[in-house]
Amino acid sequence: MLFNTTFRKIFGLILGIILLLLLMCASLIYGYAETNVVTVVKAFTNFNGSNEHIIVYNVRLPRALIAAVVGASLAIAGAIMQALTKNPLASPSIFGINAGAGFFVVVAVSVFYVNSYQTYTWLAFAGAAFTAFLVYFVGSLGREGLTPMKLTLAGAAMAALFSSLTQGLLVVNEAALDQVLFWLAGSIQGRKMESLYTVLPYILPAILISLFFAQKINVLTMGEDVAKGLGQRTxxxxxxxALIVIILGGGAVAVAGPIAFIGIVIPHFSRFLVGNDYRWILPYCIVLGGSLLVFADILARLVVMPEEVPVGVMTAIIGTPFFVYIARRGFGN
Structure with missing residues (x-):
């Protein structure tokens, strides 16, 4: 634990908020179109309809805000999943939540030709819930019951299943492939504020409720018997x-597609900074998860400019080494 006093934890959280705000400012400045700080400031204080101002206000601002919200959502979902399952690898991507939510959206696009953000959101919630139920059910089968390793294997199996079904649907429907291919890789390019407005009424209460339940999560991580002995309704x-995870994971997929590794990396990094107290882990997940995705989105638009890499590719590049390390440490290899 790097921050071992309350003062240091508060100071670290303030630094995290400043980092997130600086990265969001950088997201407004940097991209294919050349802009600077003055241009960005004038776009908000003296909008004149120029191409630069339109890009800042209508393109980059939604990207920065969506990246911050989606990153925070995935990080909190991962932290809660790891607490409830006692599995260091638990996250919406590894447990197939993202893949299931994405599959339901692709079915709507390719079969029913749906193009409504509101419908995407509800379908993503349904897909996330259905996948979570399947993973829990499959992971509970067998003599030993539910174990962290079986949950991980069940999640990987569901992720592979829904990813394969998604690819199969897109093979037979090339029109849908053109519409969702970039989104399936995890991308916030071209997303409008409308998509954020659609999911925010669900995501924001879920985040606030998770913060309210942080102390109860602390008790639960001490063991179910201990929690019940202290009067907790486990x-x-x-x-x-589970509902919070479904809302946060499904909402993130509805807006940005299946983005991996944030739900694994950020909760572990937060624990490294503040220990195992979820009253601090969850706020740190908000600022660090948002910061990581905003940073990855900036890299995604710069590394092969003038082309752009899906942000999900950047998070995979950043997160894969951490995943390997956590897998080896978490399962004692």
């Missing part, structure tokens, strides 16, 4: 946690 807490 079943209700687990259901609430």
């Amino acid at each position: 079943g209700l807490l687990k259901i609430t946690g």
Whole structure:
């Protein structure tokens, strides 16, 4: 634990907020179109309809805000999943939540030709919930019952299944492939504020509720028997946690597609900074998860300019070494 006093934790959180704001400012400045700080400031204080101002206000601002919200959502979802399952590899991507939500959206696009953000959101929630149920059910089968390793294997199996079904649908429907291919790789390019407005009424309450339940999560991580002995209704807490994960994971997929590794990397990094107290882990997940995705989005638009890499590719490049390290440490290899 790097920050071992309350003062240091507060100071670190303030630094994280400043980092997030600086990265969001950088996201407004840097890209294919050349702009600078003065241009960005004038776009908000003296908008004149120029191409530069339109790009800043209508293109880059939504990207920065969406990246911050999606990154925070995935990080909190991963932290809660790891607490509830006692599995260091738990995250919406590894447990197939992202793949299931994405599959439901692709079915809507390729079969029913849906193009409504509101419909995408509800379908992503349904896909996330259905996948979570399948992973829990499959992971519970067998004599030993539910174990972290079986949950991981069940999640990987569901992720592979829904990814394969998604690819199969797109093979037989090339028109849908053109529409969702970039989104499936995880991307916030071209996203409008409308998409954020659609999911924010669900994501924001879920984040606030997760912060309210942080102390109860602390008790639950001490063991279910201990939690019950202290009067905690563990079943209700687990259901609430599962609903929060479904809303955050499904909402993130609806806006940005299946973005991997943030839900694994950020919770572990937050624990490294502040220890195992979820009253601090979750706020750190908000600022660090948002910061990581905004940073990855900046890199995504710069590395092969004038072309752009899906932000999901950048998070995979950043997150894969951490995933390997956590997998080896978490399962004692």
